[in-house]
Structure formats: C-alpha cells, structure tokens
Amino acid sequence: xxxxxxxxxxxxxxxxxxxxxxxxxxxxxxxxxxxxxxxxxxxxxxxxxxxxxxxxxxxxxxxxxxxxxxxxxxxxxxxxx
Amino acid sequence: xxxxxxxxxxxxxxxxxxxxxxxxxxxxxxxxxxxxxxxxxxxxxxxxxxxxxxxxxxxxxxxxxxxxxxxxxxxxxxxxx
Numbered sequence: 001x002x003x004x005x006x007x008x009x010x011x012x013x014x015x016x017x018x019x020x021x022x023x024x025x026x027x028x029x030x031x032x033x034x035x036x037x038x039x040x041x042x043x044x045x046x047x048x049x050x051x052x053x054x055x056x057x058x059x060x061x062x063x064x065x066x067x068x069x070x071x072x073x074x075x076x077x078x079x080x081x
Numbered sequence: 082x083x084x085x086x087x088x089x090x091x092x093x094x095x096x097x098x099x100x101x102x103x104x105x106x107x108x109x110x111x112x113x114x115x116x117x118x119x120x121x122x123x124x125x126x127x128x129x130x131x132x133x134x135x136x137x138x139x140x141x142x143x144x145x146x147x148x149x150x151x152x153x154x155x156x157x158x159x160x161x162x
Contacts, residue, residue: 002121004121004123004128004130013160014160015160018160018162019162022162038161038162039161039162040083040132040158040160040161040162041158041159041160041161042085042156042157042158042159042160043159043160044157045156047085047156049085049158051121075123075126075128076123076125077121077122077123077130078122078123078124079094079095079096079099079121079122079123079124080119080120080121080122081099081100081103081119081120
C-alpha cells in the first residue's frame with residue numbers, strides 16, 4: 001500500500017536538512033518493510049510530503065518517529081495516476 | 082517549479098473518477114504551461130494530492146478550476162528527493 005504523509009512546522013527547511021531527514025528514514029526503513037519513495041518540501045509553509053510503500057500507516061510512523069521526525073498526518077493513497 | 086496541490090472532500094472517489102478528473106486537467110494543461118505529473122487519492126479521508134510542474138500556483142489553479150475541481154491548497158515544493 002502507498003502512503004502520503006505530511007509534516008507540519010518545517011519552515012525554513014533546507015535541501016541538506018531534507019536529505020539528512022530522508023537518509024535517516026532510509027537507514028532503518030527495512031526494519032519495518034517501509035520504502036520511502038519521494039519527498040517534497042515547501043520551506044515557506046513548512047510542509048513536507050513523503051510518499052512511501054509500507055505494510056500500514058503505523059509502520060511509516062514508527063520509522064519517522066525513530067528517525068526523529070514523526071508525521072502529523074499519514075494517509076493511505078490506494079488510488080494513483 | 083513543482084507544486085503539490087490538495088483537494089479536500091473527495092470521499093468515495095473511485096479510480097475511474099480520479100482518471101476522469103486527471104484527464105480533464107491533461108486536456109487543457111498546455112494552455113497554461115502546466116504539466117500534471119502524478120496524483121494520489123484517499124477515498125476514505127477524501128484527500129487528493131496532485132504533483133505538477135507549472136509557472137506558478139495560479140496557473141495550476143486555473144487549470145483545476147476550468148476542469149471543474151479547484152484545489153483547496155497549492156504549495157510550491159522547491160525541494161524534492
């Protein structure tokens with residue numbers, strides 16, 4: 001199942017910080033059978049969107065929490081184009 | 082510039098309806114130099130996310146409005162992984 005998760009409050013995030021956060025997820029994602037596929041950030045609004053493939057939303061959140069950046073929203077996105 | 086836009090209130094959206102909405106965008110997107118790249122939908126929460134490449138957020142919204150489904154949020158996402 002694919003998931004879109006959203007982080008709030010990331011105003012001012014830089015490309016390096018996004019990369020560092022993503023790498024922290026990638027380093028441990030296999031322990032929960034999660035694959036983070038893409039991430040997009042808007043430093044002005046402080047929103048970060050992450051697309052993943054995972055067994056369930058809880059697995060996504062466990063990885064994000066352990067990496068130090070829990071998601072504010074996690075939505076399954078069963079429909080894709 | 083890449084943009085992530087979000088539609089609310091799409092509870093119950095089907096794969097066919099997502100495809101139809103996306104096709105309506107694709108049919109006219111070139112008139113605003115917008116390229117809709119991907120879309121994801123969660124029928125339970127009614128959220129739809131669209132990733133596009135566009136000159137600005139207003140161009141994205143003009144296409145969505147003309148296609149009959151204005152976005153509730155449009156965020157530039159200058160950072161991507």
